[in-house]
Amino acid sequence: MNRRTLVLLPLLAPLPLLARAAGAAAPTTALSPRDQADLARIEASLNAIRTLKARFLQVAPNGSVAEGVAWMERPGRMRFEYDPPTPLLLVAGHGLFFFHDSQLNQTTNLPLSATPLGLLLRDNLHLSGDVTVTGIQRLPGQIQVTMVRTASPDEGSLTLVFADESLALQQWSVVDAQRQETRVRLFRIELGGSFDPKLFIFNP
Numbered sequence: 001m002n003r004r005t006l007v008l009l010p011l012l013a014p015l016p017l018l019a020r021a022a023g024a025a026a027p028t029t030a031l032s033p034r035d036q037a038d039l040a041r042i043e044a045s046l047n048a049i050r051t052l053k054a055r056f057l058q059v060a061p062n063g064s065v066a067e068g069v070a071w072m073e074r075p076g077r078m079r080f081e082y083d084p085p086t087p088l089l090l091v092a093g094h095g096l097f098f099f100h101d102s103q104l105n106q107t108t109n110l111p112l113s114a115t116p117l118g119l120l121l122r123d124n125l126h127l128s129g130d131v132t133v134t135g136i137q138r139l140p141g142q143i144q145v146t147m148v149r150t151a152s153p154d155e156g157s158l159t160l161v162f163a164d165e166s167l168a169l170q171q172w173s174v175v176d177a178q179r180q181e182t183r184v185r186l187f188r189i190e191l192g193g194s195f196d197p198k199l200f201i202f203n204p
Contacts, residue, residue: 035136038143039127042160045167046125050074051193054186061180070186075123076112077200092121093200100204107204116158116174119147142170 031039052072059065068082078097080090087103097115099108112118119125127133127147134157135146146159161171173183 031133031136035133038136039133039145042143042145042162042167043125043127045162046120046169049169049191051195052189052191053193053195054189056080057185057187059183059185061182071195071199072121073195073200074121076121078117078121079199089204091200091202092117093202098202100202102204107202116172119158120160120172138164140164143167 050073052070054070055067056070057065057067066082066086066088068080068086070081071077071079076092076095078090078092080088082088087101089098089100089102091098091100092112095112097110097112097117099110100106112121119131125131127145130150131147132150133145133147135144137144137146141164143162143164144159145162146157148157157175159173160169161173162168163170168189169186171183171185173181175181
């Protein structure tokens with residue numbers, strides 16, 4: 001596995017293994033009325049987003065930084081186009097994530113349903129049922145929500161970071177099997193509009 005693949009792998013890989021416990025139930029978190037109200041607002045805010053375009057800055061576990069342009073169209077479509085000299089392209093569509101390294105001429109694909117970002121691309125995202133919220137943290141100007149897949153309590157977590165007042169999605173982070181974190185921050189966010197469908201067709 002090459003270094004560039006390691007940069008993006010935590011972003012795409014199935015929610016990482018943090019602990020093995022055969023037959024264990026999803027961790028339970030006592031949600032206060034305030035937590036429940038905030039989650040309801042966050043669900044509504046996320047589900048109101050049908051299309052999004054933004055610049056992104058990605059920080060890999062080894063500290064390397066990459067930037068580029070991201071497009072998202074729900075349900076099920078996303079494109080991460082990295083700025084040169086990073087030779088990476090990520091495209092989500094037709095139920096799959098495609099990760100292409102143009103310098104090595106290598107392509108990897110994963111089912112959309114098996115990736116953390118697949119949760120964001122659902123037509124209707126519910127932070128309950130097959131998703132369990134394990135923590136809500138409030139920081140100055142931010143709300144962070146950490147979640148796991150309910151049916152897979154031995155998998156790791158996805159954390160979404162929102163602006164406190166507007167509930168605009170600002171950042172997400174994924175932890176890999178070695179408890180290393182990959183963070184993606186969004187800026188210059190544009191909501192609404194329509195995109196060329198060819199953006200979400202993998203064609204290296």
